[in-house]
Amino acid sequence: MSTDTDWEMVIGLEVHSELQTATKLFCGCRNAFGDEPNVNICPTCVGLPGSLPVINEQAVEFAMRIGAALHCDIRPSEFSRKNYFYPDQAKDYQISQYDLPLNANGWLELPDGFRVGVTRAHMEEDTGKLTHIGASGRINAALHALVDYNRSGVPLVEIVSEPDIRTVAQARAYASELRGILVATGASDGRMEEGSMRVDANVSVRPVGTGAFGTRCEIKNLNSLRSLGRAIEYEAARQIALLESGGTVIQETRHWDESAGRTDSMRSKEEANDYRYFPEPDLVPLAPDAAWQERVRAGLGAMPADRRAVLVSVLGGSPSSAQTDQIHAVVDLGLDGLVNAAADAGVPAGLALARAANELAAQSEAALQLDAKAFAAALAMESGGQLSATQSKAVLGALLERGGGDPAAVAKEMGFEALAADTLGSVVDEVIAAHPDEWARFVEGDDKLRGFFTGAVMKATSGKADGSKVAAELSRRRG
Amino acid sequence: MTPPPTATAVTLAAGVRAGERSAREVVDAALATVDAGDGDYHAFLCLLADEARAEADAVDAAVAAGKDPGPLAGVPVALKDNLCTRGALTTCGSKILENWHPPYNATVVETLRRAGGIGLGKTNMDEFAMGSSTENSAFGATRNPRDITKVPGGSSGGSAAAVAAGFTPLGLGSDTGGSIRQPAALCGVVGMKPTYGRVSRYGLVAFASSLDQIGPFATTVEDAALLFDVLAGHDPLDSTSLPSVPEPTMPTVHDGVEGIRVGLCRDLVDGCAPDVVARVREAADALAGAGAKVEEVSVPEFGYGLSAYYLIAPAEASSNLARYDGVRYGLRVDVDGDDVAAMNTATRTAGFGAEVKRRIMLGTYALSAGYYDAYYAQAQRVRTLVMQAFDRAYASFDVLLGATAPTTAFDVGSKVDDPMAMYMNDVCTIPSNLSGHPAVSVPFGTGADGLPVGVQVLAPALQEAPMFRVARVVESLAPTSEVAS
Numbered sequence: 030m031s032t033d034t035d036w037e038m039v040i041g042l043e044v045h046s047e048l049q050t051a052t053k054l055f056c057g058c059r060n061a062f063g064d065e066p067n068v069n070i071c072p073t074c075v076g077l078p079g080s081l082p083v084i085n086e087q088a089v090e091f092a093m094r095i096g097a098a099l100h101c102d103i104r105p106s107e108f109s110r111k112n113y114f115y116p117d118q119a120k121d122y123q124i125s126q127y128d129l130p131l132n133a134n135g136w137l138e139l140p141d142g143f144r145v146g147v148t149r150a151h152m153e154e155d156t157g158k159l160t161h162i163g164a165s166g167r168i169n170a171a172l173h174a175l176v177d178y179n180r181s182g183v184p185l186v187e188i189v190s191e192p193d194i195r196t197v198a199q200a201r202a203y204a205s206e207l208r209g210i211l212v213a214t215g216a217s218d219g220r221m222e223e224g225s226m227r228v229d230a231n232v233s234v235r236p237v238g239t240g241a242f243g244t245r246c247e248i249k250n251l252n253s254l255r256s257l258g259r260a261i262e263y264e265a266a267r268q269i270a271l272l273e274s275g276g277t278v279i280q281e282t283r284h285w286d287e288s289a290g291r292t293d294s295m296r297s298k299e300e301a302n303d304y305r306y307f308p309e310p311d312l313v314p315l316a317p318d319a320a321w322q323e324r325v326r327a328g329l330g331a332m333p334a335d336r337r338a339v340l341v342s343v344l345g346g347s348p349s350s351a352q353t354d355q356i357h358a359v360v361d362l363g364l365d366g367l368v369n370a371a372a373d374a375g376v377p378a379g380l381a382l383a384r385a386a387n388e389l390a391a392q393s394e395a396a397l398q399l400d401a402k403a404f405a406a407a408l409a410m411e412s413g414g415q416l417s418a419t420q421s422k423a424v425l426g427a428l429l430e431r432g433g434g435d436p437a438a439v440a441k442e443m444g445f446e447a448l449a450a451d452t453l454g455s456v457v458d459e460v461i462a463a464h465p466d467e468w469a470r471f472v473e474g475d476d477k478l479r480g481f482f483t484g485a486v487m488k489a490t491s492g493k494a495d496g497s498k499v500a501a502e503l504s505r506r507r508g
Numbered sequence: 509m510t511p512p513p514t515a516t517a518v519t520l521a522a523g524v525r526a527g528e529r530s531a532r533e534v535v536d537a538a539l540a541t542v543d544a545g546d547g548d549y550h551a552f553l554c555l556l557a558d559e560a561r562a563e564a565d566a567v568d569a570a571v572a573a574g575k576d577p578g579p580l581a582g583v584p585v586a587l588k589d590n591l592c593t594r595g596a597l598t599t600c601g602s603k604i605l606e607n608w609h610p611p612y613n614a615t616v617v618e619t620l621r622r623a624g625g626i627g628l629g630k631t632n633m634d635e636f637a638m639g640s641s642t643e644n645s646a647f648g649a650t651r652n653p654r655d656i657t658k659v660p661g662g663s664s665g666g667s668a669a670a671v672a673a674g675f676t677p678l679g680l681g682s683d684t685g686g687s688i689r690q691p692a693a694l695c696g697v698v699g700m701k702p703t704y705g706r707v708s709r710y711g712l713v714a715f716a717s718s719l720d721q722i723g724p725f726a727t728t729v730e731d732a733a734l735l736f737d738v739l740a741g742h743d744p745l746d747s748t749s750l751p752s753v754p755e756p757t758m759p760t761v762h763d764g765v766e767g768i769r770v771g772l773c774r775d776l777v778d779g780c781a782p783d784v785v786a787r788v789r790e791a792a793d794a795l796a797g798a799g800a801k802v803e804e805v806s807v808p809e810f811g812y813g814l815s816a817y818y819l820i821a822p823a824e825a826s827s828n829l830a831r832y833d834g835v836r837y838g839l840r841v842d843v844d845g846d847d848v849a850a851m852n853t854a855t856r857t858a859g860f861g862a863e864v865k866r867r868i869m870l871g872t873y874a875l876s877a878g879y880y881d882a883y884y885a886q887a888q889r890v891r892t893l894v895m896q897a898f899d900r901a902y903a904s905f906d907v908l909l910g911a912t913a914p915t916t917a918f919d920v921g922s923k924v925d926d927p928m929a930m931y932m933n934d935v936c937t938i939p940s941n942l943s944g945h946p947a948v949s950v951p952f953g954t955g956a957d958g959l960p961v962g963v964q965v966l967a968p969a970l971q972e973a974p975m976f977r978v979a980r981v982v983e984s985l986a987p988t989s990e991v992a993s
Binding site: 072075076077078079080081082083084110112114116119120121122174176303305306307310311312313 | 590591592598600605608610611612614709710711712713714716717718744745746747748823824826827830831833835836837848849852872875876877880884
């Protein structure tokens with residue numbers, strides 16, 4: 030193969046999402062992250078002899094919401110057993126949906142309008158968690174292993190995309206958009222760092238213009254969008270280098286090593302796996318009726334794309350690229366309601382968006398608790414000239430820290446009282462009088478000195494002056 | 509060897525409820541009888557003496573307080589050792605669980621207790637219910653109380669023997685391919701498999717989940733109906749448990765067979781030993797004499813049942829038994845090094861007997877990539893054919909009649925080295941497991957060797973009531989034991 034070939038990546042993503050049900054998928058144990066090991070367990074989720082699974086209705090409801098949000102057909106489904114021995118697997122088989130998934134044939138639209146097909150979104154149970162204890166922490170060097178079955182039986186939905194993704198940016202956008210959708214459905218908290226959303230990437234490469242897919246590798250252990258991007262980048266480059274040097278790609282599972290920045294073969298573990306799937310005889314088929322499906326579809330709230338569209342229309346006109354980024358950030362953090370409310374209250378939408386994307390986003394947990402009226406009132410003071418931008422930001426910061434309050438009272442308490450126009454004028458005059466040489470140069474056209482005079486006025490007013498008004502005063506005097 | 513006569517459960521419970529005898533007396537007597545007599549049979553793996561006495565005292569206290577202790581008040585029940593009993597050894601006849609004490613009770617154990625019944629002890633069984641002679645137990649074989657040179661059948665041979673020996677009027681077994689009915693036939697007691705889903709499987713250690721069903725052993729059809737009525741019902745812990753609340757069968761058990769259409773199923777008779785065939789035909793004639801409309805019927809699809817069963821059951825078993833890996837409970841054999849897989853292998857190699865290993869291998873093979881369609885999927889298609897064949901037969905008949913087992917009880921040791929010969933014991937019982945239908949074995953005289961013959965009454969799903977009526981008539985017209993000598 031010639032070395033001047035242009036290569037194209039072909040990427041499909043498999044996303045596992047834990048569902049935030051109160052209890053596990055097949056038993057009544059608590060579904061919670063971070064508890065003491067092995068406290069949320071019972072005969073069923075530890076796989077004791079004689080125990081049986083019973084499906085959790087709330088988990089089915091969440092799975093259907095995900096299917097509906099991804100435009101899937103929700104259809105009669107069945108559970109199967111995926112058989113393999115592993116100590117974190119309580120029954121040495123995993124109950125999962127195989128040939129008859131609950132949701133199939135959907136799609137997800139990226140913000141740029143590109144649609145990625147969703148092959149299926151099926152239900153399955155999570156495994157327990159193994160901790161290898163040993164000098165280096167590596168599996169091979171472990172002295173022994175501890176198993177925590179708290180996670181065993183936690184409900185998961187696995188969302189499998191079609192191999193429609195062609196770039197790293199699309200892969201990141203897909204994962205990010207999917208995360209937003211999962212959160213919007215209420216089915217998941219979408220926290221990659223806690224493992225409640227886990228992404229595996231199937232990556233292959235092919236010469237641009239070729240129809241057939243190349244041999245793919247599955248990359249595991251991608252714990253952030255950053256890892257996802259880096260790993261795909263690395264893996265595609267590895268495969269291209271291999272092919273260009275006359276080698277062949279072997280279909281295998283590879284492990285992303287975040288610190289080393291490379292993927293390593295895990296094939297040894299995969300080699301002999303024949304999962305011997307067969308229908309799970311302890312469960313009956315799962316076929317949500319039309320009325321239930323209808324309730325789920327009707328109850329689905331606005332998805333991130335819808336909410337971004339609302340913000341765009343609230344802004345009016347087409348947003349700048351900075352504003353587009355702000356819109357994404359605000360919707361991802363669920364702060365769009367605050368922006369909409371402020372706009373409804375008469376605050377300029379661009380201002381509300383900017384403050385939400387910066388000041389509120391910096392403390393998003395607290396911002397989600399913030400009263401929309403207080404946010405709107407603070408911004409109204411800013412847009413009305415009672416507060417400078419700096420002061421407004423400080424007031425918002427104080428409101429977030431205190432968990433709310435009356436912005437006017439907070440501003441007063443912080444000493445932010447707007448300077449009367451005549452007061453500002455006399456301060457500007459004093460500053461000019463104190464710096465005659467600089468003023469002369471400014472009048473002659475040295476614009477760099479605008480910042481000098483603005484800063485001096487601000488200092489003289491202890492930051493109470495509104496920057497735009499200072500500029501106006503300076504311009505008026507400059508003539 | 510003549511087993512002691514046993515009061516029926518109906519009689520015993522009535523006496524306890526009326527305050528004529530205490531549950532404690534009944535239980536103490538039963539424990540003493542087992543102590544004195546079980547050395548010959550090895551029906552029990554362990555007795556729940558303390559628990560049984562405490563439960564008996566609770567029944568007596570209820571009676572004293574004027575409360576209803578339930579329809580099984582004070583009746584000792586033998587529990588197959590694959591039923592989980594909280595805090596009490598539950599081994600499934602396997603070395604791999606030789607020290608396992610479940611932290612919970614099977615639903616049937618709870619149900620039994622609420623009805624006033626007393627779990628007297630855990631009975632021997634073929635390991636993980638795989639076998640037809642109770643010789644595959646890791647803890648030694650059980651002998652047939654009718655003749656201790658013979659096997660009691662299996663896999664629920666311990667419970668069958670306990671009832672046949674007069675240790676308890678009632679027993680519980682599990683029936684995956686005939687494991688209640690075949691030992692009932694060989695031991696000369698009544699044994700019944702309910703409709704799949706009628707009795708909760710929660711706490712029954714799984715062999716083949718789509719086939720397993722818990723059912724009663726008794727000395728009379730009426731007693732079997734009594735215990736079935738107690739056990740049947742919906743259990744939210746078992747997804748395959750039927751939602752409907754069944755009508756009790758006891759009220760109609762003596763209603764006779766006038767007008768009932770009985771199909772004498774040639775495929776469940778032909779091929780059996782001549783003395784067994786003779787008894788089944790005699791039973792059919794007796795039913796006709798009692799007013800039933802008896803006709804012969806052929807259901808050739810039953811001939812494929814055994815092959816389908818010996819793929820489906822091992823396939824499910826290979827998965828169900830994967831959990832015995834030494835990680836969480838049961839036997840663990842540590843090996844040099846830190847390799848979990850090596851520990852798994854060593855544990856399973858040491859913990860499972862030959863028949864269990866054989867079936868795990870068969871089942872693993874049947875489910876393997878490239879073989880699934882030819883074996884497991886094909887067996888499921890045959891299973892559907894068998895169900896459809898039943899449906900056709902039941903369009904013309906209310907119940908079917910056949911043999912339970914091809915022969916009377918065979919010699920201990922005679923088939924242990926010939927798995928296929930052992931598997932043939934289930935040929936008449938397997939069709940009902942594949943279809944999920946109820947069936948009952950009723951003693952009907954003896955064979956040429958003087959050992960009991962069982963006649964099997966099969967019924968469509970949920971038709972336990974007419975099935976018991978027919979079984980009761982068969983029982984009442986059975987030749988008395990004068991043939992035995």
